Amino acid sequence: METLEKNIIRFCADAGGKYCPCHLAYSGDCIKCPMIQGKNKCDCDWQGVCTYNLLNHSRISPIDERKEILCDILSTEQIGDNLYLIKIKVPKDIAKYLYEPGVYVFLKDKDKNSDIFNAPITVMDINEEEGILEVIIHAIGAKTKPIINNDKVYVKSPYYNGIFGLKEIKSNKEDNCLIVINGLSQANVINVIRRLLRNNNNVEVFVNGTLLDIIKEKIESMNVKINYFNIEKDKQILFNYIKEKEISFVYCAASVEFSRQIMNILNSVDKNIKLSISNNNLICCGEGICGACIVDLNGKKVKTCKAQIDSREYLTHIK
Known part of the structure; x- marks a missing residue:
């Protein structure tokens, strides 16, 4: 079985934030930190909060994971062929993180328990003051079709690498x-x-x-x-x-x-x-765990749900 390269140093969209260190750091697969990856010296060129220090200080504490929150759907409007504009009432402590470029959320049918029904959906707009999230859903499969007919939906967020x-x-x-x-x-x-x-x-x-x-x-x-x-x-x-x-x-x-x-x-x-x-890219877990988002860039495996990639590098090497 092919393994991920241990020496790829890329910027991680979660680095230094609320959800860092993550499960990848604890398993030695941190996207950004060469020390966590097993190198003898730090050459990550990172000027933010040190992930290596965060990891060492937090080993006795549980990982701060994103939580699913059941939220009210305020309105659903069809705006095209299988396209729907959905407005969702989210807590303000979640809304404040959804204004960043590239941010996305996972939505899940309120009647489903399994995470396999989580659908990554980009944030179109957010009213932070009123806590209203606006998304556009292409209702074409088992993950998205049930959402447009419900009055509530599970929201898991924020994710930053869109x-x-x-x-x-x-x-x-x-x-x-x-x-x-x-x-x-x-x-x-x-x-x-x-x-x-x-x-x-x-x-x-x-x-x-x-x-x-x-x-x-x-x-x-x-x-x-x-x-x-x-x-x-x-x-x-x-x-x-x-x-x-x-x-x-x-x-x-x-x-x-x-x-x-x-x-x-x-x-x-x-x-x-x-x-x-x-x-x-295909994204299923958003945490770099499942491997669905991995692409081959010039012979190296990269987890695109969290790793930042130079756009020209990506477009030059990806098929």
């Missing part, structure tokens, strides 16, 4: 930024745009295909311009826009294939333009 390139989103300030949208990954752009605007960036949106009305309304409410284009016909238009506007950062909410096309356009302008992309 985007590759979180550091670039959070650190970019006072610059020209572009959001490119294609498909259902558009559901996570609201928190991204808000963070970029909060950091005094100029933001515009380019949409290939259809933009859901609810997403369009929320983007326009932030006074962000929306442009529509066709990736097959308008590559030169996008190229010219990126070059003329001196775009320094791009977030692409789309499939791997589409994001790769955007990366190629960026590289033809300037390979130094920062790029973040949506994480569309």
